[in-house]
Amino acid sequence: MKLELIGITKRFGSLVANDSIDLVVEPGQVHSLLGENGAGKSTLMNVLYGLYDPTEGEILVDDKPVTFKGPGDAMAAGIGMVHQHFMLVPVFTVAENVALGNEATKAGGMLDLQKTRTRIRQISDQYGFDVDPDAVVEDLPVGVQQRVEIIKALVRDAEVLILDEPTAVLTPKETDELLGIMGQLKADGKSIVFISHKLREVKAVSDVITVIRRGKVVGTADPDASTTELASLMVGRSVSLTLDKKPATPGEVTFRVRDLTVQAANGQRVVDGLSFEVAQGEILAIAGVQGNGQTELTEAIMGLQDHVTGSITLGGEELLGRSVKDVIRAGVGFVPEDRSVDGLVGTFSVADNLVLNRYDDDPFARGLSMSPAVIEKNAEEKIAEYDIRTQSASAAAGTLSGGNQQKVVMAREFSRPLELFIASQPTRGVDVGSIEFLHRRIVAERDGGTPVIIVSTELDEVLELADRIAVLYRGRLMGIVPGTASRDVLGLMMAGMAGDEALAQVHDVQGGNL
């Protein structure tokens, strides 16, 4: 099936999310849409899938114009979509999820799940998915849930499959498996629209690459193009993807974590017996697939978690059991993973957000009253220093772009002398240009002699920043490896292999090849 988008424009009020975009997806082709977060990729796909009405433009299927009033129409036309956030009912079985909206029924509207199960087994066998139709979805690993999403599309005879950021939640091994599945689907004559901002994957799998920036198609690229070329096309100016940083000169070890265990409300150990230390002047990166205890670990250090046992010491002082305010006073700077929820108060001004953790201290407050003039002056300085793009210091922080919001958070945390700096997902949803800047600031902090902990699910970021890398898997530490460790080693560890074993295995494989 040939799919064509002609001049698609989508406006939300005054915001133009898509600006007359043209796109042709040929049968049996993997067509990648490359662009930064917020470039308009997902909006475009939601238009194609009938979730949004286009403001202008036309969709052609096999050269015939079509209009989709809802996802039902798009599916009927042979378009299937795997959403970034899975559209699966967690308490349903696989079969129920697949049947939903497309139910095989017996007399009287009674479900015929047997038919659905048979179809699932067929597809599962054909592509080697290994999915049990009677498993409850919430019990399945993320990678398998994604296959259920693909099955949902295939059961409906999809000819064009849209995969929206499918690798964001996968381990490197699962990512490889997914890329393999995409190859098989392509061999079967299906077309795939692959949406991503990860250059490596896009290069590995695409036949055609279309780059989108600020809602416009800025060009197509060949999969053989270098990552630097693709990145500069994506950002609109040349960027350096590699960070020049001097080797670390670790000093005294001041931050120690011993046997740290965090329990969730249901009693599960989400962080399980962690012990590690960080020296002054080094960056420890904590890698792992999302949801393996990283959030709980950083929040436990900050005093934001209940049911924490073990010990956390900074400069010999115990932090565990102290209030968040005490922890901040002890000199811990923290960039939370979700800046819009935990890092900023969106309706407060940029100036106020810049002093959120020091509003009651000299010089920002005197007695019971705050000093607006000082806060204002502080804001002007930080806005200049960090190049925060805002209309004014009094603009609401929520109106800023993701990258600029993150700069506000970073500027606030770096504006006092730190004994420890923790950043969770420091560059998630941040444009490539700002990433460069934020990374430099983090390395500068390290060079100033602060112990730094970076939590990131992006391997690229981990490898770029880390002096040492700790990998978390199901709340446990799989080991700590040097910052120069290979992707293969990290991939094995992220899937639950101990660090020394992973190193040995990768070493063996390479040895065998020689």
Place this chain on the structure above:
Amino acid sequence: MSTATTEAPAHGARDGGDARVRSWKTPIILAVVALFSLLVFAIGAPANDVTFRLSEDGDAIVLPPLVVSAPVVGWIAALGMIALAVIAFLRTRSARKVPTWVPAVFAVLFLIAFLTWVVGSARTPNVALYGLLAGSVTLAVPLIFGSLSGILCERSGVVNIAIEGQLLFGAFAAAVAGSLSGNAFVGLFAAAVAGVLVSLVLAVFSIRYVVNQVIVGVVLNVLVSGLTGFLFSAVLTEDPERWNSPPRLPIIEIPLLSDLPVIGPILFEQTIVGYLMYVAVAVIYVELFHSRWGLRTRAVGEHPKAADTLGVNVNRVRFTNVLLAGVVAGIGGSFFTLVAVSGFGRDMTAGAGYIALAAMIFGRWNPIGAFFAALLFGFATNLSNVLSLLGTPVPDQFLRMLPYVVTVFAVAGLVGRSRAPGASGIPYIKG
């Protein structure tokens, strides 16, 4: 670094086993209740016999009354409960799950011990067991309709606090329409229509205009109470003959089956509303879990966006379910004026809608679970009625509190974890 961590089975064992905190809640509660039972029902048992009558003298099959010794029953039940508490304790200590039959059998033993003790302590230690049970079912009928209405709404993602209003308006409409037409079945139909009217307001405001569902529900209850109260005093009491004397629904006895001892009067001597209740429980259960409509309803209540991306019209499903819930609750309301008594009284539902809501939660949003939960509440209410007649040592007021105490414990989740539909109470807005 342990090498075993790389093996998949090792993880499975860890997740299922010691990684979870043992919950001592169940064994502790069981132990406390068992000790209480030992002190009161066994050691403090009245030293006389207790008679449970199983049938009336005129029945086709007459069973001899059951006569038991209060101390004997008290001791057996108390020791049984202690044994169950010990089992729960041992299971918890070895980090295994306490099987569900343990608290279930425990509850039955407690009930038997309590009943024997309380009847034995009465002035006349003699009670009609069949009457006690049949009365429970009768009292449970409106509760069951109410909780089915709640299930239909919440399973599709709309919180229905307005059950009370639906029941009350149904009762009012049944009384007025029944009186005017002189036909109880016209009253029944009018009750269903009245329930739908309340539902319509709930649906329009909570789905179309995205108003907070709990607030709309509470406001509807107050509105219906005020409206029916006003009409009652302004119109109904002016000419009760014309406006407020509906005929009662006839009791339909099923031949042969209604002659069975104990269960005959419970199951097979009902009005049409009673039989409709059984039909509604069965049909809604089967449809909810085995039909296309049920699958879509549950999907919309759990993850509406997922349903939407598969071409299911979320708000249409919700709208029809809320209206359907009105039909069910309205019919339940007719019970008050066409079955229980003949005539409407101000605020006569007296919180039944809220108890129905509790029964729905207690029954875990499952029609059959809600049925049994409502029966339990009906039993508690009826027991307090019967016991106050017998003259028990427990003050009447405490017995009247019984159903509400049971409700508080039920809603507090002491009987296993209840999990509401994921999107219940959250309006769905596209995009």
